[in-house]
Amino acid sequence: MGIFDFIKKQNNGPKTAEQRKKESEKLLKKLNIPYIEHLPFIEEESEVKIRTAKEIGERILVLTYLNYVSEVPEERDKVIKFLESHALWEKVSPDEKELFKKDQLSDQEAINISWRSEAVWLLQWVINKVDKLELPTHQAEISEIVSRLPGFLSDPSEFIDNATLRPTTEILDISDLTYRLHWATKNADLNGQPMPVGLSLSIVMERHYAINWVTYYADEWDDVSTDT
Structure with missing residues (x-):
């Protein structure tokens, strides 16, 4: 339950x-x-x-792609171009833009970004992508988070527009x-x-x-x- x-x-x-x-x-x-x-x-x-479903969908994608770039920094330019092409780069916060553009993240910065997956799980619940929230005792499975998102570097319009x-x-x-x-x-x-x-x-x-x-x-x- x-x-x-x-x-x-x-x-x-x-x-x-x-x-x-x-x-x-x-x-x-x-x-x-x-x-x-x-x-x-x-x-x-x-x-x-309350934020709109559209805003929340956009924030989920920003957080997810920042997490990805923190683990696969060689894809940084490709991801930033993708975000720019879908009007998502403007949704990236000033602090996040600095992290996106850093050549080398500190260990603590990488850890902090990784923990944001828990924020993503909560936000997915808010827009009905997650059915239930359990007590916060175990980390969200990355595979479960990703399964509720559009494919990597694929058009996010449907995901954002259909969020409720x-x-x-x-x-x-x-x-x-x-x-x-x-x-x-x-x-x-x-x-x-x-x-x-x-x-x-x-x-x-x-x-x-x-x-x-x-x-x-x-x-x-x-x-x-x-x-x-």
Whole structure:
């Protein structure tokens, strides 16, 4: 069962931010994951702004091709020309453009780019390319991510144009839960404690970054925050 399946059973209609918080806490309690009651609400459903499916599809492709170039740098020029020819290069953030163009990435830069696959998995869920999100305990399989994308250097128009958004209430359910999972994993890490139920702090961080971009915690990808 995906983590959203539990939340969905609680209430299928619109929710207040307080209701959403209580549902997340109910799930955390059921799973024996620590939480603090005074962690604030996220935004109200009536006020939130959500990225378009088109924007999310474009971001998925940018992140995926950056990951590819980090592993196969000799294909860099070919990939950049491809992105330019499909109006995707303009969707690459300033920080990402620097990474695309670097002759040699540092080990840490390569690791950071690799972890973005977890953000891609979350974004694929947002546009209905992934059916269920499980608890963030195991890394997404690259083969599963790639199987949901257009072929390498093939026209991405159909993928982008046919992307559809999940309902706002579902997106905010995951946003709220991820926010509280991030607190739980950071708290365990800071206190040198085992991660609750095998959660991965790195996966949670990437999901949190992605969902905060989806819900406009910042206008630009490079500026997203993941405060807890």
